Amino acid sequence: MNGIKRRQFLSQLSLAAVGTAISSKLNASSFLISKPSLVEEFVETETSYGKIKGYRTEGVNIFKGIPYAGRTSGERRFRRPAKLQPWTGVREALTLGAPAIQAPRRNEPEPSEDCLFLNVWTPANDNKKRPVMFYNHGGGFVIGSGGSAGQDGANLARNFDVVVVETNHRLGLLGFLYLDEIAGPEYAGSGNMGLLDIIDGLKWVNKNIAQFGGDPNNVMIWGESGGGAKTSCLYAMPAAAPYFNKASIESGPGVRMMDKDTAHENTLQLFNELNIPVNNWQKILEVPASDLLNMQAKLPFVPPFQEKNKNQGTMRRNAGGFGPVVDGKALPNHPFDPGAPAISRNKPLLVGWNEDEYTFFAWERKDADSFKMDFEGLHKKLEPQYGPDTKKIIATYRQARPNATAPDIFVAISSITMMGLGSIDIAEKKARQNGAPVYLYNFGYKSENKIPGTDYAMGTPHAMDISFKFNNEVPPKNGEPTKPSFFGGNRPERFTASHNFAELWTTFARTGKPAAKNAPTWPAYNLKDRATMRIDTELEVINNRFKEEVEMWRSIGKTLN
Structure with a gap:
């Protein structure tokens, strides 16, 4: 009885709640990246998909809205992205790319299903092999972007000679709806699409960051709040392992994530709310993203972690909400339960929290x-x-x-x-x-x-x-x-x-x-x-x-x- 009450209390303090607060309050503040106010010169560089143009200001080269993977709308909804097509000429990377589907974000483009963009801050495109700090934004698993000004990477790049990278990736229902048990093999890993998007961003870094003065063999992943939980997951994911060397988990300890049974219950609950029979699950591909966002808001948030039932050795069930799923494949195990992931045994780790979180x-x-x-x-x-x-x-x-x-x-x-x-x-x-x-x-x-x-x-x-x-x-x-x-x-x-x-x-x-x-x-x-x-x-x-x-x-x- 008491354990359940504690669990409910902690759920109310979930990272999703954090995300809602940051969305509604900080977005209206000066916490967002503003448009370039002082462009000293434009800077061009090559990527594996084509040439891009950023800008230099106060000793930092900045590239915004770089696509790192292809389309995730239409028939690619809940699946791995389409292959990113190379472009000819020079693509502008001067403004932020679209964030994932969520409420509109001030000073950012309209949210979109096609949201796989990243931003780079570097002292120079000079092949110097600086350390790369790959940041995972907060906002629970439901909101946020790589474009919030509190996490603007210019000062880190300028003052400490590092390269900073931040991605947008799929969130909420569109990033974490678990369809593995009702859809075909093309939807394998559907409960972790948002994380797999981040890994695509890490792969882009591995191929391209040398052109931005970064060292592809010295990459740190880090993140706060929901970004800490995402980092916890990446630390345990085989697909991410080749692409980073160290990690930091800040005010978002993701010890355990959602089990498959709970994730499947959440999926069934959603289909029931949408009046879509499970045997006709494909109809969800036709539902407008705005309607899915409205439905997501009606369902309970997923907590930042899942608390173990001490007596039964199982996970307490808490249907509703969308977040990473321990599916045995993309995320083989809970990030730090029963122990630290063996796959990252040799990767240094920072972890901690703020003294007055509440x-x-x-x-x-x-x-x-x-x-x-x-x-x-x-x-x-x-x-x-x-x-x-x-x-x-x-x-x-x-x-x-x-x-x-x-x-x-x-x-x-x-x-x-x-x-x-x-x-x-x-x-x-x-x-x-x-x-x-x-x-x-x-x-x-x-x-x-x-x-x-x-x-x-x-x-x-x-x-x-x-x-x-x-x-x-x-x-x-x-x-x-x-x-x-x-x-x-x-x-x-x-x-x-x-x-x-x-x-x-x-x-x-x-x-x-x-x-x-x-x-x-x-x-x-x-x-x-x-x-x-x-x-x-x-x-x-x-x-x-x-x-x-x-x-x-x-x-x-x-x-x-």
Whole structure:
């Protein structure tokens, strides 16, 4: 009973919910890539499909909207893309390509089923063999694109001499509808089309990135939120294995994905809602994409991970929603269950989360009440999820954090159960492999921005790390006034924290070991010291952080994610 309630609680905090929030709120902000404002010159380069033209600005060559695979509409819906046809002449790569089907995105083209485009930022097209940072965007499995300005790659390329690549790929129902059991062999892998699209992007990088000054033999995959879950899956997929060398999973630990039985139930539920008999399944190919999007919105979101039923050793069922499927083929196993994937044993890994993940959701939901409660109110708030364990949970947190208020403890509990325990689980399983190192982190720079309707600071909310690790929190140029960051606030100290984050990540991309000039040595995670790097204006290694809290979660049978 209590486990089910916890599961329902966590489902409400799913990455899909994150995606909805980012879509409706951040899209309306300055979080999007704007049109080129200062084009110094146009730049042409060859690809395996033909010549393209990008532009250079402030020391970075930028190419947007490059097609990396063919059509996914029409008879290619739910299937692998059509072969991309070469072009003659010079194709312009100056503006973003269409994002996947979703609600319209401000400053981006109209969403389209034909959405397989990518963007590249590079210091120069000079065959220099820079490390390649291949980013998987967030937004759960339902929204987002490689065109959000918080993840604009220009500063990383300019300031740290790397090449940044970001893709658009199929999402939601059109990217993850599991048809393997009712359609023909042409639809094999249908439950993972969105992931297989990303792999096509990695294949494009392998063939072409040398022309952009990148090293095809030194590719890092990374992603936040839903992008972290996608990265978790790619880390376990045989088709992806030849095309990347290291990975980072940020605030999106995808320990387990959806099993085939649940995915099939979701498919049957969809066909029932559409009044399409399963034996006439082809009719779904005729349904307009807009209608499918409307239907997708009526069905439950898929959670970012699937929690194991401790007593039965099976997955808890949660029909509804669309996300990656453990189909035994494209995704042979759960990414990190029962252990870290053997296929990536020799690939270094970064994994971690933000200290105050939950405040993002409070902001998105206009939840002011959670920040006005006392400890009696905290018990009442947690008891529906944790039942008789509630008293022990609160007591453990009050002992570990004697100066914490009731809202402080609520944020800490919500944040670690959402993203922290799964991140620790991944680090421990990777460490047990005795292969390539794994590094655990917490991002902790505190924003002074208040949650609306409260005097409570957001701290380090979910998604705030995006602009920091992309080094997009930088001082203004030419004496311009400092503009406040959407999440990061207005204090100039954020520029130092952003540089720290970006330097650690780009060094990891270059060498497989995160490091920075002003940082202590970051030890690989092991089961004795459990070293964690806390990222802020100062960088600090903390051994066995949250020891008391994690031991308590284990003692009450809370699986790590």
